[in-house]
Amino acid sequence: MDDQNKNLILATALSFIVILVWFVLFPPPEPTVDATAPETAVVDPLAPVVEGTADPAVATPDGNVAMPVADAIGASERIAIETPRVIGSIALNGGRIDDLSLQDYRDTLDADSDLVRVLSPTDTAAPYYALHGWIPTVGAALEDVPGRDTPWSIETGSTLSVGNDVGLIWENGAGLVFRKTFSIDDDFLFTITQSVENASGAEIAMRPYGQVARHGEPEQIGFFIQHEGVVRMSDGAMEEINYDDMPDLTTDEGRIEVEENGWIGFSDQYWMTALIPSPGRDFRSVARHTNDIYLIETVYPMVTVAHGATQEAQTQFFAGAQEWEVIRGYQNDDGIDRFLDSIDWGWFFFLTKPIFAVLHWLNGLIGNMGWSIIALTFLIKALLLPLAYKSYVSMAKMRELQPQMAKMKEDAGDDREKLQKGMMALYKENKVNPASGCLPILMQIPIFFSLYKVIFVTIELRHAPWIGWVKDLSAPDTSSLYNLFGLFPWDAPGPESFFSLVFIGIMPIVLGISMWLQQKLNPAPTDATQKMIFAWMPWVFMFMLGSFASGLVLYWIANNTITFIQQYAIMRSQGFKPDIFGNITGRNKPDTE
Numbered sequence: 001m002d003d004q005n006k007n008l009i010l011a012t013a014l015s016f017i018v019i020l021v022w023f024v025l026f027p028p029p030e031p032t033v034d035a036t037a038p039e040t041a042v043v044d045p046l047a048p049v050v051e052g053t054a055d056p057a058v059a060t061p062d063g064n065v066a067m068p069v070a071d072a073i074g075a076s077e078r079i080a081i082e083t084p085r086v087i088g089s090i091a092l093n094g095g096r097i098d099d100l101s102l103q104d105y106r107d108t109l110d111a112d113s114d115l116v117r118v119l120s121p122t123d124t125a126a127p128y129y130a131l132h133g134w135i136p137t138v139g140a141a142l143e144d145v146p147g148r149d150t151p152w153s154i155e156t157g158s159t160l161s162v163g164n165d166v167g168l169i170w171e172n173g174a175g176l177v178f179r180k181t182f183s184i185d186d187d188f189l190f191t192i193t194q195s196v197e198n199a200s201g202a203e204i205a206m207r208p209y210g211q212v213a214r215h216g217e218p219e220q221i222g223f224f225i226q227h228e229g230v231v232r233m234s235d236g237a238m239e240e241i242n243y244d245d246m247p248d249l250t251t252d253e254g255r256i257e258v259e260e261n262g263w264i265g266f267s268d269q270y271w272m273t274a275l276i277p278s279p280g281r282d283f284r285s286v287a288r289h290t291n292d293i294y295l296i297e298t299v300y301p302m303v304t305v306a307h308g309a310t311q312e313a314q315t316q317f318f319a320g321a322q323e324w325e326v327i328r329g330y331q332n333d334d335g336i337d338r339f340l341d342s343i344d345w346g347w348f349f350f351l352t353k354p355i356f357a358v359l360h361w362l363n364g365l366i367g368n369m370g371w372s373i374i375a376l377t378f379l380i381k382a383l384l385l386p387l388a389y390k391s392y393v394s395m396a397k398m399r400e401l402q403p404q405m406a407k408m409k410e411d412a413g414d415d416r417e418k419l420q421k422g423m424m425a426l427y428k429e430n431k432v433n434p435a436s437g438c439l440p441i442l443m444q445i446p447i448f449f450s451l452y453k454v455i456f457v458t459i460e461l462r463h464a465p466w467i468g469w470v471k472d473l474s475a476p477d478t479s480s481l482y483n484l485f486g487l488f489p490w491d492a493p494g495p496e497s498f499f500s501l502v503f504i505g506i507m508p509i510v511l512g513i514s515m516w517l518q519q520k521l522n523p524a525p526t527d528a529t530q531k532m533i534f535a536w537m538p539w540v541f542m543f544m545l546g547s548f549a550s551g552l553v554l555y556w557i558a559n560n561t562i563t564f565i566q567q568y569a570i571m572r573s574q575g576f577k578p579d580i581f582g583n584i585t586g587r588n589k590p591d592t593e
Helices: 003-026 069-074 243-248 324-334 349-366 369-383 385-411 414-430 437-457 506-521 530-548 550-573 580-585
Strands: 078-082 086-093 096-106 115-119 128-138 153-156 165-169 176-184 191-198 203-214 229-234 237-242 255-258 262-267 271-277 283-290 293-300 301-307 309-323
Touching: 069 301, 078 096, 115 128, 115 271, 115 309, 128 191, 128 271, 191 203, 203 262, 203 309, 229 243, 229 283, 237 243, 237 324, 237 530, 243 283, 255 414, 262 293, 271 293, 271 349, 283 550, 309 324, 309 580, 324 369, 349 369, 349 437, 369 385, 369 550, 385 550, 414 437, 437 550, 506 550, 530 550
Parallel strands: none
Antiparallel strands: 078 086, 086 096, 096 115, 096 128, 128 203, 153 165, 165 176, 176 191, 191 309, 203 293, 203 301, 229 237, 229 262, 255 283, 262 271, 271 309, 283 293
């Protein structure tokens, strides 16, 4: 076996092993947890959790049978939220932001599907809401401050929209007047201003807080490549806590005293909620799980309110899509430290961040994510061209040396040490590096994984079309051999079916053909084992990548095509003319024979 083939087989085997390990470590998502599992908890913010009795059916935090979202919204008095990007309402009972949907996103590609819902009321199957209030510390008791079910009244405004704030008021009957003012920007950021006016005749002290609560285990995709759970920044330190790990958190692990800059949120695939104190303000960042309720909190330093005085506290609340440009704007323009890192860039963040930034820029120029991926592939190949050129030139020189190498093997016989020394002297004399052929392939592995991460976690690729039948670059190719790509009147197997791995689409088939053609730049190796591996590899990869996102398969096809052109051109420039048709038909025999 000559060294060129050894290197090529080594690089290919490494690629195959990495992808195989990837499948083992990151298997397809398991079925989601049953959404009808009962909840058994009642929670009052920052107060001891009280056990409740749950109905065997889906239960609300109060132990009652859950209501449809629309019925729960209609059953309570509310203030509407209406902006070009979000729609929802604020419940006067508790002053909670607990109803929020995104105007620009739907659950499926169907134009009639429901808007993506971020927040849900407490009477529904999966309550998810934000609450802001006060913790009494001196001169007041828990019943003296507003809580989860406090009946607020409207003081100002009627509908929360961009530029139109709304204000709520509640009096405790003992001389304390509490107010909440809500405002919202053009995207997904709320500003909540709380105040307490003291006419009780005595000095009081309390701590303002913000809280986001999720009742029951959140629905998750369950894919290890994507973090789901708490994400927080505390004075420059980032931390991620999975939902599965929250029940085991100790008080000390879940609580961090932040001195200057920080925020805390729940991050799912594409969507996020986050509590964001004003930059430069100290606070306590808390993540905890109690009675099957997942909680994040920001608790601020104690404020003293003298008789006749008023104290105010302001915080921000993000609820929406993890759009790169929007989140970057909050970070750069509003000073929310490292907010862009709320997107799960992964271990290869030093690659995923710039790759997505360039992809986003290209999409702004081209207006189509599919063509932008192809353009990105051209840019990556251009950056790697010097390395590729050196590799392909070395491979061409290796072919020229094959007659000498064959004679050297014949002369050396079974003396492997003599053969190895002779080979090294031959490489040195002709300035050939036999390992250089592996480098372009090895360089592609982290790029491949980084692009896969980008396509999987960034919302800009969600439901992004390319051409024709490719309506979603973040999903596998929907065409299928099962119905001859739509010619037969039956549906292709869904992604949850085993047959979807067998009856693959057009793009994976094109991928296999592109790999096969790339192989045909050189004659088949003489060794029977090598020949078998080379023959099967394109088709193995074709089925392995058939269930991957279309955007990733598109990148691989473009990469193979450009590599084929580069290698062919460089080999021609070195005086070697590949006979592709002869290699396909098998009429060409290797030079080593």
